[in-house]
Amino acid sequence: xxxxxxxxxxxxxxxxxxxxxxxxxxxxxxxxxxxxxxxxxxxxxxxxxxxxxxxxxxxxxxxxxxxxxxxxxxxxxxxxxxxxxxxxxxxxxxxxxxxxxxxxxxxxxxxxxxxxxxxxxxxxxxxxxxxxxxxxxxxxxxxxxxxxxxxxxxxxxxxxxxxxxxxxxxxxxxxxxxxxxxxxxxxxxxxxxxxxxxxxxxxxxxxxxxxxxxxxxxxxxxxxxxxxxxxxxxxxxxxxxxxxxxxxxxxxxxxxxxxxxxxxxxxxxxxxxxxxxxxxxxxxxxxxxxxxx
Amino acid sequence: xxxxxxxxxxxxxxxxxxxxxxxxxxxxxxxxxxxxxxxxxxxxxxxxxxxxxxxxxxxxxxxxxxxxxxxxxxxxxxxxxxxxxxxxxxxxxxxxxxxxxxxxxxxxxxxxxxxxxxxxxxxxxxxxxxxxxxxxxxxxxxxxxxxxxxxxxxxxxxxxxxxxxxxxxxxxxxxxxxxxxxxxxxxxxxxxxxxxxxxxxxxxxxxxxxxxxxxxxxxxxxxxxxxxxxxxxxxxxxxxxxxxxxxxxxxxxxxxxxxxxxxxxxxxxxxxxxxxxxxxxxxxxxxxxxxxxxxxxxxxxxxxxxxxxxxxxxxxxxxxxxxxxxxxxxxxxxxxxxxxxx
Numbered sequence: 276x277x278x279x280x281x282x283x284x285x286x287x288x289x290x291x292x293x294x295x296x297x298x299x300x301x302x303x304x305x306x307x308x309x310x311x312x313x314x315x316x317x318x319x320x321x322x323x324x325x326x327x328x329x330x331x332x333x334x335x336x337x338x339x340x341x342x343x344x345x346x347x348x349x350x351x352x353x354x355x356x357x358x359x360x361x362x363x364x365x366x367x368x369x370x371x372x373x374x375x376x377x378x379x380x381x382x383x384x385x386x387x388x389x390x391x392x393x394x395x396x397x398x399x400x401x402x403x404x405x406x407x408x409x410x411x412x413x414x415x416x417x418x419x420x421x422x423x424x425x426x427x428x429x430x431x432x433x434x435x436x437x438x439x440x441x442x443x444x445x446x447x448x449x450x451x452x453x454x455x456x457x458x459x460x461x462x463x464x465x466x467x468x469x470x471x472x473x474x475x476x477x478x479x480x481x482x483x484x485x486x487x488x489x490x491x492x493x494x495x496x497x498x499x500x501x502x503x504x505x506x507x508x509x510x511x512x513x514x515x516x517x518x519x520x521x522x523x524x525x526x527x528x529x530x531x532x533x534x535x536x537x538x539x540x541x542x543x544x545x546x547x548x549x550x551x552x553x554x555x556x557x558x559x560x561x562x563x564x565x566x567x568x
Numbered sequence: 569x570x571x572x573x574x575x576x577x578x579x580x581x582x583x584x585x586x587x588x589x590x591x592x593x594x595x596x597x598x599x600x601x602x603x604x605x606x607x608x609x610x611x612x613x614x615x616x617x618x619x620x621x622x623x624x625x626x627x628x629x630x631x632x633x634x635x636x637x638x639x640x641x642x643x644x645x646x647x648x649x650x651x652x653x654x655x656x657x658x659x660x661x662x663x664x665x666x667x668x669x670x671x672x673x674x675x676x677x678x679x680x681x682x683x684x685x686x687x688x689x690x691x692x693x694x695x696x697x698x699x700x701x702x703x704x705x706x707x708x709x710x711x712x713x714x715x716x717x718x719x720x721x722x723x724x725x726x727x728x729x730x731x732x733x734x735x736x737x738x739x740x741x742x743x744x745x746x747x748x749x750x751x752x753x754x755x756x757x758x759x760x761x762x763x764x765x766x767x768x769x770x771x772x773x774x775x776x777x778x779x780x781x782x783x784x785x786x787x788x789x790x791x792x793x794x795x796x797x798x799x800x801x802x803x804x805x806x807x808x809x810x811x812x813x814x815x816x817x818x819x820x821x822x823x824x825x826x827x828x829x830x831x832x833x834x835x836x837x838x839x840x841x842x843x844x845x846x847x848x849x850x851x852x853x854x855x856x857x858x859x860x861x862x863x864x865x866x867x868x869x870x871x872x873x874x875x876x877x878x879x880x881x882x883x884x885x886x887x888x889x890x891x892x893x894x895x896x897x898x899x900x901x902x903x904x905x906x907x908x909x910x
Contacts, residue, residue: 310690312690312693312694314830363877363881366881367880370884372636372689372690372693373630373636373693373833373837374880374884376636376638376693377830377833377834377837377876377880378876378877378880380830380834380873380876381873381874381876381877381880382873383827383873384869384870384872384873384876385869385870385873385874385877387869388867388869388870388873389870391867392867392870500825500826500827504701504826507694507697508698511694511698545702545705545706545709548698548701548702548705549702551698552683552695552698552699552702555683555687555691555694555695555698556683556686556695559686559687559691559695560691
């Protein structure tokens with residue numbers, strides 16, 4: 276293996292990892308606080324991607340269309356998430372997890388078909404924003420500026436998110452609610468608002484991630500159920516509910532996939548699933564999570 | 569102590585209904601299908617019977633033991649692949665391939681289940697899902713054995729020519745003979761599972777479902793019971809998968825994708841997981857609706873999602889749960905009127 280090959284694999288793994296972190300962090304936070312495993316998170320990501328394509332198509336000649344589209348995608352998916360939580364999910368907090376799982380799966384079915392109905396089944400693609408169009412050489416491998424942007428954006432969001440969770444009063448409440456929601460409610464915090472806010476932020480991240488992937492991968496029906504499995508593996512490895520665990524889980528996933536393809540082209544997908552199973556067997560609460568009740 | 573059981577299994581109204589040998593009744597009712605129904609009816613009935621068998625096997629875990637397995641499709645798929653590979657690639661007879669499919673699926677559920685039963689609740693659901701996705705990844709990638717994303721096409725029908733020797737069956741088509749074979753095998757499997765549910769072993773499983781700690785406290789080896797039922801359910805899922813692979817004339821990685829686990833779970837809940845006959849009712853309703861609705865629109869998943877929402881919010885007990893509640897309501901009103909009149 277040459278240096279340039281290693282560098283190329285490392286960077287591609289890093290790009291994958293940062294995308295996965297963007298998607299999986301919301302999934303993990305919602306599970307940590309609300310104890311709901313949200314299958315529809317992948318659908319939110321897909322809707323974000325379609326929204327971004329839609330807004331870019333509307334604004335086409337305008338400069339900065341991509342950035343407006345990314346923001347619009349995030350915000351519209353956040354609104355969708357808020358509506359879902361307020362109108363429906365709210366009524367299922369007390370019931371068995373089986374019903375919650377099936378509820379989020381019902382959303383997967385409905386949103387998947389709604390997207391097909393609205394945008395058809397063709398592959399849609401979005402150009403890279405002009406600012407990030409070029410690429411540069413690093414250790415003998417070509418790195419597109421867009422990938423560099425994603426690689427830098429991931430840690431930036433991780434640090435901001437981590438600071439919010441550890442320093443702000445909302446973050447303290449969230450961590451407290453993850454620990455014991457009844458007690459937080461009894462102490463006078465508005466747990467209902469907290470949950471809605473959590474779900475909105477998580478949906479925003481999913482929508483944003485969906486928008487940002489459009490220059491790299493085309494937007495197709497079925498991307499929802501594919502990505503949710505990847506995000507699921509990441510949070511299981513890192514620890515469901517652990518924010519930094521999700522970050523490192525995504526890193527491990529990205530690099531395993533990236534270098535696994537070099538070593539065993541046939542078994543790369545298998546390797547990440549096996550990794551997840553081993554983690555679940557040895558530490559069911561993940562590398563950086565903690566056991567719950 | 570009059571602690572009510574959270575979800576009593578046998579809510580069937582009255583003892584008389586419970587004494588009816590339902591498997592035999594349903595079997596006899598479905599037997600004349602190739603003669604009275606169209607070719608299409610027989611086709612649909614075959615699918616419903618296979619799905620019903622699969623859903624009943626899931627309900628051994630879900631309704632009887634309270635284990636939320638989100639990866640039950642793995643054992644269905646393993647059964648389908650074993651039977652398909654043996655019959656297509658090695659030309660082995662169905663008589664051997666079918667039991668091999670069930671045993672193979674049971675063996676895999678023993679290996680996976682060994683780890684799964686160590687976890688509870690949501691973690692159990694996740695590990696079963698993880699294992700089923702591993703099975704999917706292997707089926708999808710292992711070209712040499714599973715045919716990769718192409719799957720295994722043209723799985724042959726089992727040899728059913730012996731049926732033509734039976735008077736009255738001589739003029740049946742191969743599809744109709746496969747229907748009869750499916751019906752017989754499924755009836756035997758379902759009768760076996762009904763027997764298991766009614767047995768002391770089955771009662772213990774329900775005790776575990778209602779209160780795990782209490783069951784452990786009175787001396788039950790909870791994990792051993794859970795593993796046993798996991799293996800049994802996996803084996804029967806393997807049988808249904810073997811039949812399904814032949815029915816659709818092929819086995820593909822899509823059969824093992826995680827969304828399929830959700831489908832069979834919807835069937836089980838739709839019929840009513842508190843009832844042994846809930847899952848077959850769910851399979852009947854869902855497969856029939858699927859055929860009817862796909863005639864009008866390609867957006868079947870949308871309809872399915874909407875059905876699921878209605879089910880979760882308005883009818884959590886499923887079809888049979890709703891019927892039982894309605895029946896009770898009627899009876900209560902009638903007895904009240906009788907009291908007033910007296």
